[in-house]
Amino acid sequence: MDYNMNQGSDPMNQESNPMNQGMNPMNQGMYNAPAQQVNSPSPKKKNNKAASIIAGILIGALAIFILASAIIDLTKMGKAKEYNPLSGATLNEGDYVEVTIHFGAKIGTNKHTINFIPIGTEHYYGAICDDRATLLLIRESKSFDENFDEDSLSEKDVIVKGKVRKLDSKLQDELSSELAQLSASGLNIPTSGSSYIFIDGMTKTSAILKLICFGAYIVGALLLIIVSKKSGVNKKNQALGVVAGILLIGATIVLLHTTIYM
Numbered sequence: 406m407d408y409n410m411n412q413g414s415d416p417m418n419q420e421s422n423p424m425n426q427g428m429n430p431m432n433q434g435m436y437n438a439p440a441q442q443v444n445s446p447s448p449k450k451k452n453n454k455a456a457s458i459i460a461g462i463l464i465g466a467l468a469i470f471i472l473a474s475a476i477i478d479l480t481k482m483g484k485a486k487e488y489n490p491l492s493g494a495t496l497n498e499g500d501y502v503e504v505t506i507h508f509g510a511k512i513g514t515n516k517h518t519i520n521f522i523p524i525g526t527e528h529y530y531g532a533i534c535d536d537r538a539t540l541l542l543i544r545e546s547k548s549f550d551e552n553f554d555e556d557s558l559s560e561k562d563v564i565v566k567g568k569v570r571k572l573d574s575k576l577q578d579e580l581s582s583e584l585a586q587l588s589a590s591g592l593n594i595p596t597s598g599s600s601y602i603f604i605d606g607m608t609k610t611s612a613i614l615k616l617i618c619f620g621a622y623i624v625g626a627l628l629l630i631i632v633s634k635k636s637g638v639n640k641k642n643q644a645l646g647v648v649a650g651i652l653l654i655g656a657t658i659v660l661l662h663t664t665i666y667m
Contacts (some may be wrong), residue, residue: 458629458630467622471618471622475613475615475616475619482567485502485503485567486500486502487502496602498571499568501567501608503565504541505563506543507560508553508558509543509549510530512542515579529576529580529603531587532563539594539595540592541594543567544567544603544607546610565604565606566606567604569602570603571601577600577601584601622653624652631645
């Protein structure tokens with residue numbers, strides 16, 4: 406029963422000692438350091454970027470359409486045909502014409518408002534042609550009547566160039582009594598169907614405004630695309646977004662006014 410110190414029964418020397426075995430978690434491959442997290446864009450951020458890019462593309466397409474419309478107007482204005490009833494010329498809706506007048510007077514205005522906020526006023530004039538029998542309706546600027554004296558006469562040639570358009574039905578109703586009196590006096594007022602037609606002397610101005618809107622849309626679209634590609638929210642990105650919004654909203658308001666009323 407003597408205890409043998411030389412035997413391999415010493416628990417400190419046995420292989421079963423957990424300190425001598427490979428069970429130490431520090432010596433095993435069981436210790437896994439936490440993996441570094443990779444910040445991937447959230448689905449919401451991806452959707453916002455995609456929406457911004459799509460909006461930029463759509464705005465760019467609209468801008469190209471506006472540019473084409475302005476170029477067409479300016480090109481056709483440069484080729485406007487001279488209208489003179491003495492030569493047997495006719496006036497048709499959609500024509501681009503140039504007419505010389507010596508007698509003109511304002512016959513009415515058409516004011517436009519949105520929720521009682523004024524957004525523009527159209528000025529319409531009547532001009533008698535050299536045949537003394539044809540009365541042309543003309544839309545021009547507010548200062549157009551400065552070409553004529555108190556007797557509605559002009560000693561110089563007053564040239565009006567623009568696209569022939571139909572008179573708005575609401576405005577036609579408002580001017581019906583005055584136009585009826587002019588017709589009863591023996592003057593011929595050109596019509597298209599049941600509507601009076603007029604020469605839009607603001608065609609060139611409208612085309613120039615469209616070009617300005619085109620530039621605003623292009624810049625706004627580029628800013629949206631730039632902001633969508635930048636990560637994070639900072640003052641610079643916010644400022645670019647605000648500028649883009651102002652350009653796009655402002656251009657849209659001007660474009661709507663130009664398209665509807667000009």
